Amino acid sequence: MINDINTKIIPFYGGIKPDLFEIERRCMDRDGKVIQYLDSFLPNGIVIDIGAGNGYTAEKLVHENRIVIPMEPDEKMIDLSKDLAWSNGVAQSIPFHSNTFDAMYSTWAFFFDGITDIDEGLNEIERVVKNEGLIIIVDNYGNDEFCSFSPNDISNPVSKWVERGFKYEIIDTEFVFDTVEEAKKLLTFYFGEQGNKVNKTRLEYKVVVYTKVNKQV
Numbered sequence: 001m002i003n004d005i006n007t008k009i010i011p012f013y014g015g016i017k018p019d020l021f022e023i024e025r026r027c028m029d030r031d032g033k034v035i036q037y038l039d040s041f042l043p044n045g046i047v048i049d050i051g052a053g054n055g056y057t058a059e060k061l062v063h064e065n066r067i068v069i070p071m072e073p074d075e076k077m078i079d080l081s082k083d084l085a086w087s088n089g090v091a092q093s094i095p096f097h098s099n100t101f102d103a104m105y106s107t108w109a110f111f112f113d114g115i116t117d118i119d120e121g122l123n124e125i126e127r128v129v130k131n132e133g134l135i136i137i138v139d140n141y142g143n144d145e146f147c148s149f150s151p152n153d154i155s156n157p158v159s160k161w162v163e164r165g166f167k168y169e170i171i172d173t174e175f176v177f178d179t180v181e182e183a184k185k186l187l188t189f190y191f192g193e194q195g196n197k198v199n200k201t202r203l204e205y206k207v208v209v210y211t212k213v214n215k216q217v
């Protein structure tokens with residue numbers, strides 16, 4: 001089972017470069033607009049966070065009527081100092097019974113960055129989320145100042161979600177760094193030499209949120 005999980009993990013830098021991931025999490029969407037969006041749309045009950053990273057988002061969405069289960073496959077990402085009910089697993093094989101969750105969300109995780117076979121994960125989500133439960137996927141929208149530093153297109157075409165019955169909305173937010181040096185550090189890591197061209201601390205950043213109400217067949 002462990003080996004099976006390992007073959008399905010998409011490599012992510014956060015566990016081996018925690019200092020860079022700390023900058024990413026603190027500076028991207030500094031005003032917390034994505035978290036505010038999730039908080040206002042997610043129901044009470046039991047919610048799963050797929051590819052939860054270090055639990056940054058999950059921690060902020062828990063309240064007395066809402067349990068959030070962060071599911072994360074990379075043990076180096078799991079932050080046990082956070083008071084969360086961690087689960088270890090991958091989107092393609094979610095270690096929960098069918099009809100367990102009132103809703104699900106995923107922020108820049110399995111469905112992120114050009115994954116071609118999103119259906120393996122989506123089928124699992126549709127299985128573990130109750131009928132009429134909400135499914136929310138968050139990703140880069142592209143076409144913004146932040147993405148303009150990338151030598152490649154890092155947006156994910158909305159069409160592949162629309163054709164699967166998702167609605168989408170764009171959240172206009174910002175990367176806000178403490179210093180230009182911090183901005184250069186993260187952007188050169190992401191984008192190579194091009195990232196050195198950044199000369200300010202605030203960068204326009206567009207996030208796309210896909211939503212769908214689960215309909216079990």
Ligand SMILES: C[S@@+](CC[C@H](N)C(=O)[O-])C[C@H]1O[C@@H](n2cnc3c(N)ncnc32)[C@H](O)[C@@H]1O
Pocket residue numbers: 008009010011012014025050051052053054056057072073074077089090091092106107108109110
């Ligand atoms: C860009 S990080 C996002 C983390 C977190 N959602 C956040 O917003 O901070 C992507 C996360 O997806 C996890 N991941 C990798 N492969 C995965 C898979 N097959 N299923 C679910 N999550 C996966 C990575 O380990 C990493 O923690």
